[in-house]
Amino acid sequence: MDKSELKVNAIKDGTVIDHIPAKDLFEVIKILNLEKVDNQVTFGTNLDSKKLGKKAIIKVSDKFFKDHEINKIALIAPKANLNIIKNYEVIEKRPVELPSTIKGICKCMNPKCITNSEPMSTKFDVISKEPPALRCFYCGKITDREHFIII
Amino acid sequence: MTNKSLISITDFSTNEILRLLEIAEDFERHPEPHLLDGKVVATLFFEPSTRTRLSFESAANRLGGRVIGFSDPNISSVSKGETLKDTIRIVSNYCDLIVMRHPLEGSCRYASEVATVPVINAGDGAHQHPTQTLLDMYSIKKTQGRLDNINIFMVGDLKYGRTVHSLVQAMSPFNPIFNFISHPKLKMPKEYLDFLDSKHVKYYEHEQFNDIISEADIIYMTRVQRERFQDLMEYEKTKDLYILRNSMLENTKPTMKILHPLPRVNEIAQDVDTNSKAYYFEQALNGVYARQAVISYVLGLKK
Numbered sequence: 015m016d017k018s019e020l021k022v023n024a025i026k027d028g029t030v031i032d033h034i035p036a037k038d039l040f041e042v043i044k045i046l047n048l049e050k051v052d053n054q055v056t057f058g059t060n061l062d063s064k065k066l067g068k069k070a071i072i073k074v075s076d077k078f079f080k081d082h083e084i085n086k087i088a089l090i091a092p093k094a095n096l097n098i099i100k101n102y103e104v105i106e107k108r109p110v111e112l113p114s115t116i117k118g119i120c121k122c123m124n125p126k127c128i129t130n131s132e133p134m135s136t137k138f139d140v141i142s143k144e145p146p147a148l149r150c151f152y153c154g155k156i157t158d159r160e161h162f163i164i165i
Numbered sequence: 166m167t168n169k170s171l172i173s174i175t176d177f178s179t180n181e182i183l184r185l186l187e188i189a190e191d192f193e194r195h196p197e198p199h200l201l202d203g204k205v206v207a208t209l210f211f212e213p214s215t216r217t218r219l220s221f222e223s224a225a226n227r228l229g230g231r232v233i234g235f236s237d238p239n240i241s242s243v244s245k246g247e248t249l250k251d252t253i254r255i256v257s258n259y260c261d262l263i264v265m266r267h268p269l270e271g272s273c274r275y276a277s278e279v280a281t282v283p284v285i286n287a288g289d290g291a292h293q294h295p296t297q298t299l300l301d302m303y304s305i306k307k308t309q310g311r312l313d314n315i316n317i318f319m320v321g322d323l324k325y326g327r328t329v330h331s332l333v334q335a336m337s338p339f340n341p342i343f344n345f346i347s348h349p350k351l352k353m354p355k356e357y358l359d360f361l362d363s364k365h366v367k368y369y370e371h372e373q374f375n376d377i378i379s380e381a382d383i384i385y386m387t388r389v390q391r392e393r394f395q396d397l398m399e400y401e402k403t404k405d406l407y408i409l410r411n412s413m414l415e416n417t418k419p420t421m422k423i424l425h426p427l428p429r430v431n432e433i434a435q436d437v438d439t440n441s442k443a444y445y446f447e448q449a450l451n452g453v454y455a456r457q458a459v460i461s462y463v464l465g466l467k468k
Contacts, residue, residue, distance in 0.1 A: 126290050128272040132249050152271025153292055154173075 023056055028075040030097040030104075031087060036060050038091050039070035045086045045164040046079070053077050065093065086119050086164055088112040092144050112140045120148060123161035127153040136165075169463050170277035170284040174295040174331045179338045182302065183312075188458035188467050189303050189451070192228075200466055201230030207260035208234035209252070210287070211243060211267040216427065217287050220449070221264045221296075224456035233260060250279045257281040262464055265289075283463040291327055297426055298331040300455035301385070304448045305336075308422040309382055312339040316380055320346045321387035321407050321432055323353040328426045329387060333357055343368035344377065348403045351393065374407050379416045384409065386425040386432050386445075404431070411436040424448050 034042055039059045048055050054075040063069035078098065079087070087094050088110040098106040117137050122129045129136045129152055138148035141156065148157045171177065177185070206225040210218050213236060222232045235241045243252060249267070253276045256263060263280055265273050266287040273286035273293070288294040306312050317336065319329050323345050333343065333353070343361065345353045349372060361368050371377060378384060386409055394400035408431060409423065422444040425433060429445070437443050461467040 124270060126268070126270050128249070128267075128269045128275050128289075131269060132275065134250070134275060150271060152274045153290075155270070 023073070024102060025054070025056075025073050025075045025099055026102055028053070028073065028077050028099050029079055030099060031072045031074075031091075032069070032095045032097060033063065033065060034070040034072065034091045034094050035066050036068035036070045039072070041090050042070075042072065042087060042094075045090060046083060048072070048074065051077070082119060084110050085112060085116055088143075089116075089120060089146050089162055089164065092146055112143050112146060114140055115151075116140060116148065119165055120157065121163040121165060122150040122153060122155065123157040123163075124150065124153050124155040127155065129153075169465075170273075170280075170286075171295050171459055171463055172274045172277055172284065172286045172289075173293045174298045174335045176295070182299070182335065185299060185455070185458045185462055186303050186306055188462060189299070189454040190307075192457045192461075193451075193454045197228060199229045200461060201225060201228040201464075204230045204262070204464065205260040206230050206232050206234075206262045206264060206460065207256050208232060208236070208287075209256060209263060209265045209267075210234065210236045211238045211265070211272075213237060214266050214288060216449075217266060220452045221285075221287060221456050221460075224453045224460055227453065228457055228461065230460075234264075249276060253280050253284075262460060264460075285459055285463060288327075291325060293331060294327055295331065296452070296456050296459055297328050298335050299459065300448065300452040301328065301332050301424060301426070302335060303451045303455050304422070304424055304444060305383055307451065308444060309420065312336070314340050314342075315382045316342045316344070317383045317385060318344040318346060318378055318381040319353075319385045319387070320374060320409070322351045322389045322393060323347045323387070324351040325390070325393055326387045326426075329353070329385065330357055332385065334360065337361065337364045337366050341366060344371060344381070345369070346371045346374050346377075346407065348372070348389075348406065350399075350403075351389065374409075375413075376416060378413065379418070381417060381421050384417075384421065384423045386423060386429070388428070388430055388432055408432055408434060409437060410434040411440055414440055414442055417442065 036059050057072040059070040060068045094110045096108055097104045118135045122136055137151035141147050141149045145159045208218055208221055218236055225232050257280045262283050264285045264287050265276055267289050270290040270292035273289045277284040286293055286295055323329050389404050391400050421442050423442055425445040
């Protein structure tokens with residue numbers, strides 16, 4: 015554990031999301047719906063990071079994120095790391111990674127795309143992971159990082 | 166595969182496209198008025214396009230099929246707020262094939278996912294219009310005797326014109342040379358130029374429409390639409406710069422043909438119509454053969 019992590023309390027069981035760019039912290043909190051959960055959530059921001067300059071970190075007790083939630087994190091903070099904690103020990107450490115296709119989770123930025131008028135799920139091919147860019151399976155238009163609207 | 170839809174020209178391999186052009190040629194030579202006996206084709210036009218609809222309906226009728234459908238969404242259940250999915254699921258029960266035109270991009274791909282019969286895209290917004298591409302290729306092959314090594318000049322609105330985008334993609338395996346003539350604001354988008362670069366296809370961009378066309382095998386004219394310009398003054402200045410007149414055709418190749426997806430406004434002067442190089446009206450007839458080929462192919466009646 016590096017020193018910056020120590021600035022936020024350790025958790026017994028749960029997940030630590032590390033290496034979030036500081037400016038994206040609140041967006042990650044929002045897309046994971048952490049404003050509304052009952053779990054204990056602690057976060058720190060503007061921590062020093064060799065990789066990112068200023069980074070943020072979120073610790074969520076008793077929470078182990080599902081794939082679609084991890085995909086959401088990867089869209090907003092593709093360099094983030096997940097540390098899975100059991101009984102104060104890091105039992106798994108892995109980077110978030112976007113799969114080659116994603117379903118749901120993001121809106122197509124093309125206002126004339128069928129996915130924005132029908133009650134249906136969006137579908138994208140991931141054409142770039144860093145920075146993330148998505149090509150709509152239906153209309154073919156590309157939605158880039160600046161235009162992500164996470165569902 | 167019997168339930169194969171045609172949504173984008175890239176759904177079909179080059180070999181399949183060549184096969185479709187052969188089938189179209191067969192239909193032109195030997196009409197088959199009973200091929201679709203007992204079959205029902207639904208034409209669902211969620212936005213009006215009389216020309217395309219009549220072309221599809223003519224194709225189905227000439228093969229002996231029956232046609233049902235609507236040409237005005239305002240009088241159909243769509244106006245009551247029914248989802249596209251429900252409309253497509255219901256209509257799937259009534260027909261063997263759906264031909265669909267819709268203002269929203271990607272709508273036909275979605276329809277093909279929820280339909281239980283094949284879907285043919287007859288235009289989904291600015292996205293795709295694959296049967297237009299096939300009839301353009303059929304017209305090129307028929308008039309030039311080949312698809313390979315054709316020098317194609319595309320003129321007018323190259324930015325928004327979906328027919329030029331699809332044609333550029335579909336012709337790329339045949340070693341073409343492209344010359345793009347347009348106002349700087351209506352240039353071929355970078356993604357298509359990148360695509361051509363990746364396929365090592367030669368292309369040149371021009372702003373002037375003049376005697377460079379003497380090299381052309383095909384001149385593909387498109388309409389410059391007023392609504393593409395925010396500044397109406399600019400539109401007025403631009404629209405007359407890219408007009409093809411009969412006097413410009415003097416030094417062009419004798420075998421050169423002029424294509425246009427139609428409707429035209431003024432970009433081809435009326436005095437061109439009687440020139441033997443004008444091909445756009447025959448091109449529209451080729452659309453019937455090309456659509457007959459697609460209909461019979463997706464229904465598995467031609468392989």
